[in-house]
Amino acid sequence: MDINEKKEIRTAIEEKIVELEQRVQDLTVATKPMGLDNAVGRLSRMDYINNKTIDEANLRASEQKLEALRRWLDLIDTEKFGKCSRCGNEINPKRLLFMPESTRCIHCAGK
Numbered sequence: 128m129d130i131n132e133k134k135e136i137r138t139a140i141e142e143k144i145v146e147l148e149q150r151v152q153d154l155t156v157a158t159k160p161m162g163l164d165n166a167v168g169r170l171s172r173m174d175y176i177n178n179k180t181i182d183e184a185n186l187r188a189s190e191q192k193l194e195a196l197r198r199w200l201d202l203i204d205t206e207k208f209g210k211c212s213r214c215g216n217e218i219n220p221k222r223l224l225f226m227p228e229s230t231r232c233i234h235c236a237g238k
Contacts, residue, residue, distance in 0.1 A: 128209050132220040136209075140200050140227040147193040154186040195228040211235050 161175055202208045209218050213235040222229050229236070 128217060128220055133203060133208070136220065136223045136227060137200070137203055139224050140196050140203070143227050144193065144196050144200070147189050147196065150189050151186065151193060154182050154189060157182045158186055192228050195230070199227060199230075213238075 158179055161172070161179075199208065209220070209223060210216070211218055211232040212230040214232065216232050216234075218229055218232045222233060
């Protein structure tokens with residue numbers, strides 16, 4: 128992987144981190160409990176509970192992806208960056224641009 132590809136991937140990772148930080152912030156607000164004193168109907172409360180469950184799952188997934196991106200960003204200037212965690216081969220730079228949190232090459236990810 129050459130220097131220009133690494134710069135492009137670094138930029139993609141940094142942009143994704145900013146995007147995910149905002150998403151985590153929004154989901155944190157969306158998953159706050161509704162006060163019992165809120166005057167909403169039974170169906171509205173059930174919708175809220177259902178949406179809250181979905182938002183909590185999205186929040187966990189976003190936090191995990193954010194952590195993975197931060198780890199990759201820390202490794203970007205090392206020899207480990209861009210190497211498959213399973214087979215050790217280089218991960219295609221196009222894959223890293225599309226999915227910057229990828230830790231496996233296409234071959235190993237399909238297994």
